[in-house]
Amino acid sequence: MTQATITPDGRQAGPVLMDLRNITLRFGGVTAIKDISFDIREGEIRAIIGPNGAGKSSMLNVISGFYVPQEGEIWFKGYRRGPMKPYEVARLGIARTFQNIALFDGMSVLDNIMTGRLNLMKARIWSQALWWGGAEREEIENREQVEKIIDFLEIQNIRKTPVGRLPYGLKKRVELARALAAEPRILLLDEPMAGMNVEEKEDMCRFILDVNDEFGTTIALIEHDMGVVMDLSDRVVVMDYGRKIGDGTPDEVRSNPEVISAYLGVEHA
Ligand SMILES: Nc1ncnc2c1ncn2[C@@H]1O[C@H](COP(=O)(O)OP(=O)(O)OP(=O)(O)O)[C@@H](O)[C@H]1O
Numbered sequence: 001m002t003q004a005t006i007t008p009d010g011r012q013a014g015p016v017l018m019d020l021r022n023i024t025l026r027f028g029g030v031t032a033i034k035d036i037s038f039d040i041r042e043g044e045i046r047a048i049i050g051p052n053g054a055g056k057s058s059m060l061n062v063i064s065g066f067y068v069p070q071e072g073e074i075w076f077k078g079y080r081r082g083p084m085k086p087y088e089v090a091r092l093g094i095a096r097t098f099q100n101i102a103l104f105d106g107m108s109v110l111d112n113i114m115t116g117r118l119n120l121m122k123a124r125i126w127s128q129a130l131w132w133g134g135a136e137r138e139e140i141e142n143r144e145q146v147e148k149i150i151d152f153l154e155i156q157n158i159r160k161t162p163v164g165r166l167p168y169g170l171k172k173r174v175e176l177a178r179a180l181a182a183e184p185r186i187l188l189l190d191e192p193m194a195g196m197n198v199e200e201k202e203d204m205c206r207f208i209l210d211v212n213d214e215f216g217t218t219i220a221l222i223e224h225d226m227g228v229v230m231d232l233s234d235r236v237v238v239m240d241y242g243r244k245i246g247d248g249t250p251d252e253v254r255s256n257p258e259v260i261s262a263y264l265g266v267e268h269a
């Protein structure tokens with residue numbers, strides 16, 4: 001474990017929370033991730049960038065435990081992590097949003113956010129079973145926590161609305177709310193601002209920074225908009241064809257010649 005350090009924008013970043021060592025992930029003949037190592041520090045916002053097909057979502061899926069790499073080690077909170085079931089992921093404090101929105105369209109905003117607590121509840125089920133009255137208390141705690149998140153993300157006025165009726169930007173915000181409902185220690189966001197207009201992006205940026213500030217949540221995110229990446233992140237990993245071609249502060253990666261020629265030199269959607 002390393003000591004806390006000051007990030008370039010003056011914020012504190014803590015010790016290493018997650019350490020990915022020599023990760024290789026293959027799908028049949030396709031090597032999506034080739035021998036990549038990097039770490040994520042407690043309390044930081046860590047961006048993963050790179051061209052389409054670079055392996056960014058695959059990497060997030062490795063971090064979340066959804067994919068188990070063929071090679072390499074994942075260390076979390078100082079322990080080596082093996083394959084996990086979804087409730088074990090939740091118990092470790094890992095929550096995520098998806099590149100393509102994965103909400104229940106017919107269900108209300110409130111009910112969608114409540115589903116974010118299911119794995120957390122499953123993780124706690126044993127302690128509950130041993131204690132009379134635990135279930136009721138848990139239900140009250142769930143409601144309180146969800147209402148807190150609804151207030152925090154300013155979605156009180158749509159809490160009863162079926163998600164299918166919401167505009168895209170708000171759906172993304174509900175997805176963030178559901179991830180937060182699991183009270184994550186680390187939050188993984190796969191292109192949280194893709195397809196948004198400028199105003200929606202500004203809102204989402206503010207919420208991500210607020211989550212990081214207010215709850216101290218560590219965040220790893222994939223984003224194509226370089227302006228957003230520069231504004232939000234403490235450190236950036238750059239991927240290209242499954243390899244890591246850059247790693248450092250936003251300013252460092254922006255002036256890295258390999259990163260410029262592989263990614264920054266060309267326009268991206
Ligand atoms: N489940 C899968 N099965 C087979 N191949 C996959 C799978 N997931 C990803 N791949 C392949 O792995 C490579 C990396 O894909 P990945 O989705 O991780 O890239 P990405 O950087 O997230 O791209 P994008 O910016 O388009 O979202 C691609 O060649 C992709 O086709």
Ligand SMILES: [Mg+2]
Nearest residue numbers: 056057058099
């Ligand atoms: Mg992707």
